């Protein structure tokens with residue numbers, strides 16, 4: 001199993017074989033997580049620090065559980081209450097933590113590029129848990145694992161990513177990953193919620209849900225990211241639901257066995273009908289959460305293996 005990276009900052013630097021290495025190991029961790037005793041010592045003796053500068057429920061708890069199941073010493077910093085509030089810069093905070101010798105630093109930050117910058121200043125493995133509108137690599141990897149397990153493959157599938165693409169790091173990381181694995185990606189949503197550099201992505205774009213969903217294997221819905229909007233991107237939530245919300249009628253245009261995904265948190269009745277979200281025959285939203293823990297275990301395990309190749313001097 002080969003994984004070439006010393007950090008997980010985004011999907012962009014990963015090769016198809018890096019992606020496959022993470023997913024293959026994650027499959028093994030899914031099995032471990034379904035046992036009564038969910039424990040391995042892959043990260044025993046290592047220290048994992050979680051720094052979330054933005055609110056998060058599922059991603060932060062998923063990383064925390066992943067580290068604990070692998071035997072790491074895990075600490076989650078309460079960033080709201082930290083020195084950042086007293087005016088300390090991101091880099092000073094990172095250097096302070098670095099002096100405590102963490103092995104894995106998991107960071108979420110509202111600014112695109114902040115996590116890359118931080119990775120240049122510390123000497124441990126850094127995992128990006130979401131930076132601004134830029135990337136959210138573990139989300140794309142857990143989505144890929146969910147798709148691969150549901151469809152039996154992760155290539156030559158037709159996947160529609162729908163809704164607020166412009167503000168979404170999840171969309172960006174998924175477009176990159178699904179493209180690297182040779183799938184056909186469609187983006188569906190109102191033109192006001194499409195990113196400006198859309199031509200660079202090599203995707204098809206639709207502003208009509210029924211057309212965009214026709215014959216797809218996977219329907220991936222995104223949350224309307226109101227906190228990132230500073231103007232009138234949509235007329236009203238009711239109108240948005242009418243045109244772009246996923247309901248049974250719109251879904252009937254996809255393949256009969258198409259799966260429905262959503263990274264959470266969901267706005268029921270805005271981008272997705274609650275009944276579709278809860279339909280266990282179509283929706284894999286709960287599986288996504290389960291895959292999230294396994295993928296994060298795999299990513300941290302592989303990064304830790306690369307760390308151990310270069311033991312600190314004192315151990316030499």
Ligand code: NCD
Nearest residue numbers: 058059130170223263264265
């Ligand atoms: C996503 C995020 O934070 O980018 N959520 C998540 O990681 N579970 C998507 C979102 O916030 O809509």
